[in-house]
Amino acid sequence: MSANLEHIQQVMAEADILFTAEEVQAAVEQVAEQINQRLCNSNPVVFCVMNGGLVFSGNLLAKLTFPLEQSYLHASRYRNQTSGGELFWKAKPEISFMDREVLIIDDILDEGHTLSAIIEFCKHAGASKVHTAVLVDKLHDRKASADLKADFVGLHCEDRYIFGYGMDYKGYWRNSAAIYAVKGM
Template sequence: MGRKPDIHTLYDETEIASRVEDLARHIAADVPSGLLVIAVLKGSFMFAADLVRALHRIGLEPEMEFIHLSSYGAGTESSGEIKVLRDVESDVAGRDIVLVDDILESGRTLAFAKERLSGRGAGSVRIAALLDKPMRRKTAISADYVGFTCPDKFVVGYGMDMGHKWRQLPFIGYVVQDTEGQAEEQTGE
């Protein structure tokens, strides 16, 4: 099973909660009604849940959907090929969508998802990313709503994992590389 990695707090629970509330207010100002929130699984599940609750607290009643995309499997480096493991079930034609993801890194996954939804006739597709790593971008895409600009560190917690572990942490931490360099790249795109 191996030893637990050395994880240091990057953003604590209070910082995350405050930032999610701020993002909800910005989203509500842009899309005051009829919003469809689509969470990109798996890493965004905590962020998406907190975000829709924050939207509810300020008077919005967004619908919620999920899309499960993969370009990693259990590894830490993207294959570059995006696979749809679970697609959105709702008709998105004419809908205002906020696509929610844990981390915008290379941008391939979110570009793929945005193009897919736009191709189905979505009225608008905005992106909310909890973390943005612009230094890792491989495609011309940016988030409309960003929780934090993340340093170039391997992060875990608050839904994000390392080899399917550490999602349950209530904070976002970064993994200190061991001498074997096991935490070189992030698992999200």
């Protein structure tokens, strides 16, 4: 076993569980119910933000009971750029959303720089309205802007380094059904 793998396993062994698999599933159900009520007649385009949003999006989409088009996008933001908010697209949206409502699904709203930039991109590219759904909203005062809030939130958590259910620790543990916090972080 490599030292890297041993470290990754040790992180899980010592991690604090914040939300059990059952609590996470209940949150996904609750978000789906809210989205079903609010977007059922809007014919939205739904984008999963890769890679983190994959698990949440996959489970959430199966619970949405209305017609929609689904795709993904993969964007990152250069952290050292002085003109914050510019995106580097690894995969741009492939479905046209001109004059349509958009739902962006992501794993977590932490500081929100990338999510905020994706929202602005969609608005400028012609979306009639942009909604956001996140599994976790991290509670702190470092958001990209004071008014940045997700429309649909499953869980709220303390300001710690979390992983599981799509969120990773050094690329690992996205596959966990529960959500954990790294010990001491």
